[in-house]
Amino acid sequence: MTFYSFIDKHLLLPTADYLTGRDIASEWRFMQRAERLTTEQLKELQSKRLKTLIEHCYNNVPYYRNMFISLGLTPNDINSRDDLQKLPILTKQIVREHYEELKADNIAVYKVVTSSTGGSTGQPMKFIRNIESWNMQWASNFRAWEWYDFHLGEKILTLGGNSLVKKTKSPTRKDIFDRVIMRNLKRSSADVDDEAMLQHYEALMRYQPHALRGYASSLVIFARYIEKNKLPICPIKVILTTGEMLMPDYRLTLQRVFNCKVYDGYGAGDGGIGAMECELQDGLHISEERCVIEITDKEGNVLPDGQTGYVCTTDLGNFAFPFIRYHVGDMAYIKGEKCQCGRNSRVLGQVMGRAGRLMYSKQGVPISPTMLPIMLYRNNDYHNPTNAEIYNKIDKFQIRQDANGDIQILLKLRNLQESHEQFDYIIENYRNHFVGSEVELVFVDDIPLLPSGKEDYCISEYKIEKSK
Ligand SMILES: [Zn+2]
Numbered sequence: 001m002t003f004y005s006f007i008d009k010h011l012l013l014p015t016a017d018y019l020t021g022r023d024i025a026s027e028w029r030f031m032q033r034a035e036r037l038t039t040e041q042l043k044e045l046q047s048k049r050l051k052t053l054i055e056h057c058y059n060n061v062p063y064y065r066n067m068f069i070s071l072g073l074t075p076n077d078i079n080s081r082d083d084l085q086k087l088p089i090l091t092k093q094i095v096r097e098h099y100e101e102l103k104a105d106n107i108a109v110y111k112v113v114t115s116s117t118g119g120s121t122g123q124p125m126k127f128i129r130n131i132e133s134w135n136m137q138w139a140s141n142f143r144a145w146e147w148y149d150f151h152l153g154e155k156i157l158t159l160g161g162n163s164l165v166k167k168t169k170s171p172t173r174k175d176i177f178d179r180v181i182m183r184n185l186k187r188s189s190a191d192v193d194d195e196a197m198l199q200h201y202e203a204l205m206r207y208q209p210h211a212l213r214g215y216a217s218s219l220v221i222f223a224r225y226i227e228k229n230k231l232p233i234c235p236i237k238v239i240l241t242t243g244e245m246l247m248p249d250y251r252l253t254l255q256r257v258f259n260c261k262v263y264d265g266y267g268a269g270d271g272g273i274g275a276m277e278c279e280l281q282d283g284l285h286i287s288e289e290r291c292v293i294e295i296t297d298k299e300g301n302v303l304p305d306g307q308t309g310y311v312c313t314t315d316l317g318n319f320a321f322p323f324i325r326y327h328v329g330d331m332a333y334i335k336g337e338k339c340q341c342g343r344n345s346r347v348l349g350q351v352m353g354r355a356g357r358l359m360y361s362k363q364g365v366p367i368s369p370t371m372l373p374i375m376l377y378r379n380n381d382y383h384n385p386t387n388a389e390i391y392n393k394i395d396k397f398q399i400r401q402d403a404n405g406d407i408q409i410l411l412k413l414r415n416l417q418e419s420h421e422q423f424d425y426i427i428e429n430y431r432n433h434f435v436g437s438e439v440e441l442v443f444v445d446d447i448p449l450l451p452s453g454k455e456d457y458c459i460s461e462y463k464i465e466k467s468k
Contacts, residue, residue, distance in 0.1 A: 001151045008153030008181060016181050020173060021111055022131055027139035034289050035143065039344040046288050047080040049316040054078045056104070057322050063101035064324065081292045081314075089300035089312060090326040092123045095270075096414075102321055103128065110320040116388050117270050122373070122397045122447070122457030123329075126388070127270050133317035137267065137274060140287040144276035148263055150211055150238045156184040157207055159200065159214035159222060160243065160370075185209065189218035190380055192366055197225040208234045212258065216241040217358045217368040220250045223257035236260050242267060243370050245351065266351050271326045272315025275348050283335050283347035291315055293348070295334055300325060305336040311351070359460050362405040362436035369458050372399045375429040393418055396447045401460040406438040410447055 014025045034045060055075045057064035067087065068074065077086060095102060104110070110130035117125055142152050171179075178184045185207050187200055200222055204212075212219060219239065226233060239254050239262040246264040254262045266275040266284050274287035286293050292314040295303050303309040311330045315323045332351040339347050358366040374380050376397060377387045395414040401407050407430055411423065420443055430439045 002154060004183075005151040005153030008183075009151070012181055013152065016177055020177070022135055024135045024138045024142070027135040028142050031136075031139045031143045031287070031289055032146075035343060035345075037344065039338075042288050042344050043080065046292060046316070049289065050081065050084075050292060050314065051075070051079065053314070053316055053319065053322060053324070056319055057324065060104045060106050061102065061322055062105070063098050064322065066101070081294065084292065084294060084314065084325055085300070085302055087325055089296065090324060092125045092327075092329070095125055095127060095323075095326075099126065104320055104322070107320045112320045115269055116382065116392060117268075124373075124376075124392050124394050124397075125270065126392050127323075128321035129269060129272075129318055130320040132319065133269075133272050133315055136272065136287070136290040136317040137269075140274040140276070140290050141265070144263075144265065144278070144285075145211075145238075145240070147276075147278050148238050148261070150240075152181070153183060154210035154237070155207060156182060156211045156213050156240075157204055157209040158184055158186045159189045159212070159218045160186070184213075189214060189221075189368060190371060190374075192218075192221050192368075194225065197222060201226065201231060205234060210237045211240055212236055212238075213240040213242070215243045215368050215370045216246045216250045216254070216264075217244055217366070217370065220253050220358070221366050221368070223253050227253075227257050233258065238263065240265065244368070247357065266330075266348065268313070268328050268330075271313035271323045271328045272317055273311070273313050273328060275351075278339060278341045278343060280339060280341050282339055283349050284351070285339065285343055285345045285347055286334075288345045290317060293334075293346070294325070295332060296327075303333075305334045308333045308349075308352070357460070359401060359434075359458065360405070360462060361434045365433075365435065367433050371433070372458050373397070375433060376426055378425045378429075380429060390422060397457060398447050399458045401434075401437075401458075401462045403461045403463075405434070405436075405462045406440075407434050408440045408442055410442050410444050412444050412447055416445070 017023050017025050034042065037045065058068050058075045071086070073086060077083060112128050112130050114126065114128050117127070145151065178186060185203065187203060219241065236258045238260055239258055241262060242265045246262070251262045263277045263281065264284065265277070267273055272291045273293065274290045275284035277283070278285050294312040295307070295309040296312045297303060297309055300312065308331055310327050311332050313323065313326050313328055330351050333349045335347045335349050338344065357369065359369060360366055374382055376394065377391050379387070381387055382391070393414055394411055396412040398410040399407065400410065409426060409430065423441060427439050427441050
């Protein structure tokens with residue numbers, strides 16, 4: 001651990017927590033202690049947090065209170081994750097229809113942020129999170145990073161969607177947190193031409209980060225550029241991927257080009273999911289202190305370990321807008337056996353459903369699948385509330401690329417009477433990325449499932465991915 005890391009962990013982070021009303025530092029210490037618990041102790045801790053949440057939902061959240069009453073249940077009926085099966089699942093559709101009733105009556109006592117997600121199913125959804133849920137998210141990330149001998153305070157260069165934040169005139173609190181505490185230099189992965197890559201490369205060499213973080217596909221585009229141009233690079237300690245499926249060949253490319261290990265993480269703000277690879281890289285350890293994950297069938301019946309089903313999550317940190325038994329839209333299975341590393345949290349096998357493969361413009365320019373929902377926002381700016389409002393009028397979307405490379409964007413609006421013209425900017429956004437492709441915006445009454453029965457927001461029949 002460097003001197004800066006030591007100061008950062010023990011002085012700067014607690015100070016920032018104090019100034020911003022967060023409490024990442026103590027949640028982090030708590031999670032580090034929890035890592036040494038036995039399976040039974042860990043389950044007991046999870047049950048305790050779950051009971052607190054359920055009690056709160058019954059007393060303060062109309063949607064859940066009504067649900068308990070109609071099922072003839074009380075909070076005393078839910079004592080551990082095994083009892084959660086007594087409750088129905090929560091879907092994106094339900095969240096949208098019962099948005100107001102999902103807010104806690106006492107929401108004013110929480111510090112909250114409103115977010116939107118397209119998730120992996122192409123269904124935009126607005127939701128709220130309170131600061132405690134964020135604390136848990138960062139605490140579980142920081143804990144996992146130390147498994148890789150990477151410490152808070154060591155420098156990170158991020159390539160991803162978060163960096164799409166428009167440059168503000170004066171630095172916001174979040175900017176200061178990113179630069180001073182996280183030492184995280186964020187760069188937008190929206191542009192992927194050689195000029196943008198050269199700028200990323202120059203930033204990399206200037207900044208000399210210890211870690212690279214971002215969407216696997218964005219990092220692969222960068223890696224291929226470095227390899228193609230035979231550019232020398234500074235030593236990188238670790239690569240942290242998030243937000244997409246990490247394809248095996250993408251992991252190999254990143255390892256080869258940056259000469260370091262690549263660790264994958266699985267997270268979702270809606271549902272408070274956190275699961276991270278450990279140093280043995282044999283699946284993703286669930287942050288059991290932060291979320292209760294069940295793998296279920298479509299109706300919510302829990303499936304046995306080893307069987308693939310829907311990821312169903314309960315966020316143990318979100319009291320303002322609780323997610324209980326929420327189907328996030330991804331599929332996975334829980335491994336039957338414990339990880340050899342000795343940690344007792346359960347381990348998720350391959351998570352499916354998250355987008356993974358790059359798409360390509362007719363000129364061969366790669367586009368991260370994670371960019372596709374972002375390109376449904378005016379100016380690709382999803383932090384702007386007006387843009388989010390328009391985006392949330394979309395009920396479902398699907399991006400299709402045919403064998404010629406042309407693009408069709410299917411939109412199903414929540415209100416079918418809504419004017420279509422207000423979505424014209426989407427065509428421009430897509431033309432700017434898929435240069436040379438015909439781009440068609442089609443308004444439909446419904447978006448059918450794929451033949452496999454899966455929901456998927458991007459489908460491409462365009463095959464030009466031949467370069468490694
Ligand atoms: Zn492990």
